[in-house]
Amino acid sequence: MPxxxxxxxxxxxxxxxxxxxxxxxxxxxxxxxxxxxEELKSVQxxxxxxxxxxxxxxxxxxxxxxxxxxxxxxxxxxxLGHWGTCPGLNMVYTHLNRIIRKTxxxxxxxxxxxxxxxxxxxxxxxxxxxxxFLPEYNRDLKGLTRLVxxxxxxxxxxxxxxxxxxxxxxxGGELGYALSVSFGAVMDKPDLVVCCVVGDGEAxxxxxxxxxxxxxxxxPAESGAVLPILHVNGFKISERTIFGTMxxxxxxxxxxxxxxxxxxxxxxxxxxxxxxxxxxWALSEIKKIQNAARSGNPIVKPRWxxxxxxxxxxxxxxxxxxxxxxxxxxxxHQVPLPNAKNSSEELDALQKWLTSYNVKDLFxxxxxxxxxxxxxxxxxxxxxxxxxxxxxxxxxPLAVPDWHGFCAEKGSExxxxxxxxxxxxxxxxxNPKSFRIFSPDELCSNKxxxxxxxxxxxxxxxxxxxxxxxxxxEILSEHTCQGMLQGYTLTGRVGLFPSYExxxxxxxxxxxxxxxxxxxxxxxxxxxxVGSINYxxxxxxxxxxxxxxxxxxxxxxxxxxxxxxxxxxVYLPPDANCFLSTVAHCLRAKNYVNLMVGSKQPTPVWxxxxxxxxxxxxxxxxxxxxxxxxxxxxxxxxxxxxxxxTFEVIAAAALLRKLVPDLRVxxxxxxxxxxxxxxxSHPHSLTEDAFEALFTKDKPIHFNxxxxxxxxxxxxxxxxxxxxxxxxxxxxEGTTTSPFDMMLCNKTSRFHVAxxxxxxxxxHNPKVAVVAHEIESYLKHLAQKEKDYIPAHGEDSPGIFxxxxxx
Numbered sequence: 001m002p003x004x005x006x007x008x009x010x011x012x013x014x015x016x017x018x019x020x021x022x023x024x025x026x027x028x029x030x031x032x033x034x035x036x037x038e039e040l041k042s043v044q045x046x047x048x049x050x051x052x053x054x055x056x057x058x059x060x061x062x063x064x065x066x067x068x069x070x071x072x073x074x075x076x077x078x079x080l081g082h083w084g085t086c087p088g089l090n091m092v093y094t095h096l097n098r099i100i101r102k103t104x105x106x107x108x109x110x111x112x113x114x115x116x117x118x119x120x121x122x123x124x125x126x127x128x129x130x131x132x133f134l135p136e137y138n139r140d141l142k143g144l145t146r147l148v149x150x151x152x153x154x155x156x157x158x159x160x161x162x163x164x165x166x167x168x169x170x171x172g173g174e175l176g177y178a179l180s181v182s183f184g185a186v187m188d189k190p191d192l193v194v195c196c197v198v199g200d201g202e203a204x205x206x207x208x209x210x211x212x213x214x215x216x217x218x219x220p221a222e223s224g225a226v227l228p229i230l231h232v233n234g235f236k237i238s239e240r241t242i243f244g245t246m247x248x249x250x251x252x253x254x255x256x257x258x259x260x261x262x263x264x265x266x267x268x269x270x271x272x273x274x275x276x277x278x279x280x281w282a283l284s285e286i287k288k289i290q291n292a293a294r295s296g297n298p299i300v301k302p303r304w305x306x307x308x309x310x311x312x313x314x315x316x317x318x319x320x321x322x323x324x325x326x327x328x329x330x331x332x333h334q335v336p337l338p339n340a341k342n343s344s345e346e347l348d349a350l351q352k353w354l355t356s357y358n359v360k361d362l363f364x365x366x367x368x369x370x371x372x373x374x375x376x377x378x379x380x381x382x383x384x385x386x387x388x389x390x391x392x393x394x395x396x397p398l399a400v401p402d403w404h405g406f407c408a409e410k411g412s413e414x415x416x417x418x419x420x421x422x423x424x425x426x427x428x429x430x431n432p433k434s435f436r437i438f439s440p441d442e443l444c445s446n447k448x449x450x451x452x453x454x455x456x457x458x459x460x461x462x463x464x465x466x467x468x469x470x471x472x473x474e475i476l477s478e479h480t481c482q483g484m485l486q487g488y489t490l491t492g493r494v495g496l497f498p499s500y501e502x503x504x505x506x507x508x509x510x511x512x513x514x515x516x517x518x519x520x521x522x523x524x525x526x527x528x529x530v531g532s533i534n535y536x537x538x539x540x541x542x543x544x545x546x547x548x549x550x551x552x553x554x555x556x557x558x559x560x561x562x563x564x565x566x567x568x569x570v571y572l573p574p575d576a577n578c579f580l581s582t583v584a585h586c587l588r589a590k591n592y593v594n595l596m597v598g599s600k601q602p603t604p605v606w607x608x609x610x611x612x613x614x615x616x617x618x619x620x621x622x623x624x625x626x627x628x629x630x631x632x633x634x635x636x637x638x639x640x641x642x643x644x645x646t647f648e649v650i651a652a653a654a655l656l657r658k659l660v661p662d663l664r665v666x667x668x669x670x671x672x673x674x675x676x677x678x679x680x681s682h683p684h685s686l687t688e689d690a691f692e693a694l695f696t697k698d699k700p701i702h703f704n705x706x707x708x709x710x711x712x713x714x715x716x717x718x719x720x721x722x723x724x725x726x727x728x729x730x731x732x733e734g735t736t737t738s739p740f741d742m743m744l745c746n747k748t749s750r751f752h753v754a755x756x757x758x759x760x761x762x763x764h765n766p767k768v769a770v771v772a773h774e775i776e777s778y779l780k781h782l783a784q785k786e787k788d789y790i791p792a793h794g795e796d797s798p799g800i801f802x803x804x805x806x807x
């Protein structure tokens with residue numbers, strides 16, 4: 001075989017020769033007869049009923065209890081759904097119910113395999129949680145018929161878990177995030193346990209691989225706990241899973257290394273006793289760790305429990321068909337009998353499968369579950385997994401301090417991030433249990449370190465941070481930060497995610513998935529408002545000349561712009577005072593995806609606190625101090641959007657005042673990007689009259705934009721007379737160079753802005769037209785001189801970033 005010659009010289013280790021002592025790390029329990037006969041019967045009946053309903057939901061539109069032989073008309077015209085994961089999800093749900101009923105546990109259930117909706121919906125119906133939010137799904141035959149027949153059809157429940165699913169705080173459409181969401185959900189919720197099922201396909205993702213470290217950021221004195229269950233059923237859509245090919249020793253070694261106590265649950269002949277004993281053991285271990293921390297004697301590096309549940313894919317479904325295995329293979333992943341409507345053989349197989357559950361043992365004649373099934377359902381509504389308040393009752397808004405007290409003096413210089421850090425420090429003081437910062441190891445680099453002056457990080461494996469109530473989660477994985485932020489937000493709190501601009505795009509698709517969840521939540525009457533997801537984007541390309549091309553990428557702005565108008569908010573405050581106003585607003589706002597882009601370097605403070613307040617409320621304004629005759633009757637409008645590119649607009653205006661005094665320039669700054677969109681396309685859109693008032697009715701407009709010009713073109717599309725608009729922005733130029741050379745390379749420098757102003761202003765002002773060629777040539781000459789100076793001296797020319805004067 002290929003590569004065999006390598007093995008001859010360096011053979012792989014024989015697994016049988018591995019140290020058997022390793023398996024001592026895998027917890028052993030006596031599970032025989034753990035449940036009483038009554039409990040065992042109830043558990044088995046509940047999950048049998050859940051499995052039956054899940055299977056029926058995929059196939060049936062009528063005859064939902066198979067009271068008669070199935071016919072083709074009983075089968076849905078289009079079969080959608082994922083059967084393979086359902087038996088495992090139902091099993092875990094069943095046992096959680098039993099434990100909640102027995103111990104009064106506060107629990108949420110987070111499911112990584114998002115296409116396991118049939119399982120979750122069947123359990124929600126059995127525990128009567130669907131009916132609370134959707135009265136048409138009563139726990140009777142009529143409600144069951146509606147549930148089964150309306151699953152995965154137009155207007156019905158989708159085939160995946162989403163915001164319309166009671167009890168859900170995570171949509172598993174994109175795999176990899178369930179575990180990090182779960183860790184975020186338990187922060188500052190000391191009594192909450194989130195049971196998180198991670199599919200063995202999902203476990204192959206990079207985000208999940210890092211999220212296993214989440215416990216290293218959970219202080220058991222102040223927060224709840226996550227019970228991870230890795231569901232190993234061996235197959236993805238058409239391939240074996242990595243974890244499915246690992247033996248017990250390998251899995252034990254992996255999770256022991258992560259810092260867990262693994263317990264492998266795989267006794268299929270005794271599975272309910274095995275899982276019941278394992279879950280009770282896990283919860284007792286969690287309680288032991290929490291009690292130690294809360295009594296003042298925390299366990300250093302506690303080993304939290306993790307369960308490895310091994311069951312066949314599509315367990316109890318069809319064993320095989322036409323000579324191909326279904327149960328325990330990838331054929332069980334989606335619809336095991338996909339031609340049941342058109343093939344009499346498959347229809348017969350479906351009949352045998354569904355009747356194997358002995359439906360009459362599960363439901364009464366009126367369709368309600370038998371009493372034994374209901375005996376393990378929690379009695380108190382708020383204890384039921386589908387009715388936990390944390391999953392849908394919204395949030396308590398933050399107490400945000402008055403930002404005016406943190407402002408810098410107009411005319412001084414200040415870092416937007418330094419000022420914001422001081423504000424956030426006070427936010428933490430006022431909201432010690434409902435606000436956290438999730439930062440990918442860049443907090444100090446991003447100049448937000450003021451939040452650490454009276455506080456700390458919350459890294460429990462670091463002796464310097466352990467058990468100190470830190471509000472900062474700093475881990476290099478952007479995926480983990482995003483997942484934790486989502487879990488924290490959707491369970492009623494508020495968070496902030498600061499990041500290098502170039503790498504915030506790593507969570508692009510996660511952000512979009514969250515926005516879709518939020519959109520559906522806003523259209524779901526019973527879900528209450530939650531805080532906004534808040535991003536601070538800094539270390540931007542305009543000042544990443546030292547790290548080079550790899551650290552230059554403002555594309556996350558475009559990702560947010562693509563969201564529905566109900567969600568998207570993008571702000572580019574021009575100075576520290578405006579940034580303070582914007583942060584304070586975003587921390588108070590609800591249901592949005594807020595993106596704030598600003599500089600960490602000291603830059604001029606253009607506006608006083610009062611001016612900044614008015615400017616941010618308006619979203620844009622004419623900056624009279626930089627305009628000719630305070631902007632009245634201009635020949636050209638120059639617009640800055642972003643800190644450094646606005647500086648270049650101001651510098652260009654000052655330069656033009658000297659070189660072309662006859663050119664009438666109006667300077668506008670835009671801080672709320674969404675105002676530019678045509679009227680009606682966004683709640684913040686300027687009316688046509690307001691747009692004309694800012695940008696004139698017909699005069700040339702030159703935008704100097706922080707991000708890609710194409711984004712701005714898309715925003716402006718639909719506004720009249722766009723042929724008068726020119727745009728400069730980031731064009732992916734520049735490497736390890738100087739700050740001003742970055743402006744030159746991307747044609748956003750003052751010389752480029754001034755050239756554009758002269759060229760377009762000459763169309764309306766004859767006096768400018770006379771000197772236009774001369775002035776444009778001189779501006780290009782000045783730009784070239786700077787271009788020559790920088791490599792010769794290794795820095796920008798002195799005074800290039802001095803604040804422009806308009807005397």
